[in-house]
Amino acid sequence: MNYTLHQLQIFLKITQLKSITKASEALFLSQPAVSIQLKKFQDQFSIPLTEVVGRQLYVTDFGWEIAEAAEKILNEVDAINYKTMSFKGQIAGRLKISVVSTGKYVMPYFLSDFTNKNKGVDLIIDVTNKQSVVKSLENNEVDFSLVSVIPEQLNLSRVELMENRLYLIGGTKDKFNPKVSTKKIFETYPMLYREDGSATRNAMETFLEGQHISTPKRIELTSNEALKQAVIAGLGYSIMPLIGIKNELKNGDLQIIPFKGLPIVTNWNLVWQKSKNLSPVALAYLDFVKKEKDRIIKENFDWYSEY
CATH class of the missing domain: 3.40.190.10 (Periplasmic binding protein-like II)
Structure with a gap:
């Protein structure tokens, strides 16, 4: 057995991501380089470590055993490096x-x-x-x-x-008319929510319940980026954290709509x-x-x- 630490690292990353392409990206290596090292590593074993069915890479049971051992070896190497640096006062x-x-x-x-x-x-x-x-x-x-x-x-x-501040946010394609009651937004347009269990969603729901505001039209998205892009596109309005929309506010893609009781501050x-x-x-x-x-x-x- 003449496998290297580099090969162990590559094989472990492949098993974690189940993809040579993704492993090469994560390790900042070219895909051919990762494939070559995987082949050299495989050549040292008589039992397959991986198999390709269709275009999908699968790790064999034996491969998972080797990956587990590789992780332990690499962790021990890290521990040696950490101890060396610690003795140097780092x-x-x-x-x-x-x-x-x-x-x-x-x-x-x-x-x-x-x-x-x-x-x-x-x-x-x-x-x-x-x-x-x-x-x-x-x-x-x-x-x-x-x-x-x-x-x-x-x-x-x-x-x-x-601080974490949350404001009522809308897009700027159709400028908000300040003469119209802001409650009309909640009654007329879809409100965009994060997924159930999100802290942002919980804060939004608590605020709306406290204001006795119902939102008959609701759309749920599972990430802040998706929510932000949906608001920019004019899909609806949302109560969002200020921290994630700095550039969009400066670029004029989003606007803060003043509303009594906002911002929510945590x-x-x-x-x-x-x-x-x-x-x-x-x-x-x-x-x-x-x-x-x-x-x-x-x-x-x-x-x-x-x-």
């Missing part, structure tokens, strides 16, 4: 963070300076829905999570980062299980956030004050 290790979908407009700004300064930190970010974020916290799969609504069922510590929070034994990397990051959050907000989110 911060090294993995930092895992789960982020609710709207939080992708926030979290990178609170990470870039830290990771640029600490080259030995491997960052893993999972951008997903609120339910998956809560599950990752419950299962102790991440160091931190970014949420705008703190799950009450968990015993969490938190650092409050910045806060972005970095949270973690109180019982969690944070790693040295996680502790270093937590210290960084506490010290630098005000500077980061001032440098990157000053535009909030315009709205």
Whole structure:
């Protein structure tokens, strides 16, 4: 057996993505290079690791066993590298963070300076829905999570980062007539909602119920980007987080429609299980956030004050 760590890395990525093309993109390699390494790796085994049925790549049972072993080997290699850097006085290790979908407009700004300064930190970010974020916290799969609504069922510590403001948003193809009651929007046009369980949807529904507003026409979309494009196209109106529509407001594709009781204001929070034994990397990051959050907000989110 003369397989290399590089081949193990490539094979593991192929099993994770079930595609040579996607693996090559994720590893920043050409597709032929990945195919060649997969063949060289396969040639060292008498049992098939993968098979192609139609145009779909499948991993065999034996392949999954090898992938599991490859992951363990690569994790041990990472641990050796981290220990080496730690002995040199450098911060090294993995930092895992789960982020609710709207939080992708926030979290990178609170990470870039830290990771640029600490080259030995491997960052893993999972951008997903609120339910998956809560599950990752419950299962102790991440160091931190970014949420705008703190799950009450968990015993969490938190650092409050910045405001999350939600406004009534419309497109600009047909300019909103200020002489018409804004309640007519909710009664006349479709209202666009995020999927059930989304924090944005929960905030929107709570607000509308409190205002005794019914929305007879409803359309549901499963991502903020899809929701934003639908509003721009004139499909309907929505209550959306300001954080994700900066460019569209500046370009004149979207407009904020003033409405009593808006904006809805919550806060972005970095949270973690109180019982969690944070790693040295996680502790270093937590210290960084506490010290630098005000500077980061001032440098990157000053535009909030315009709205």
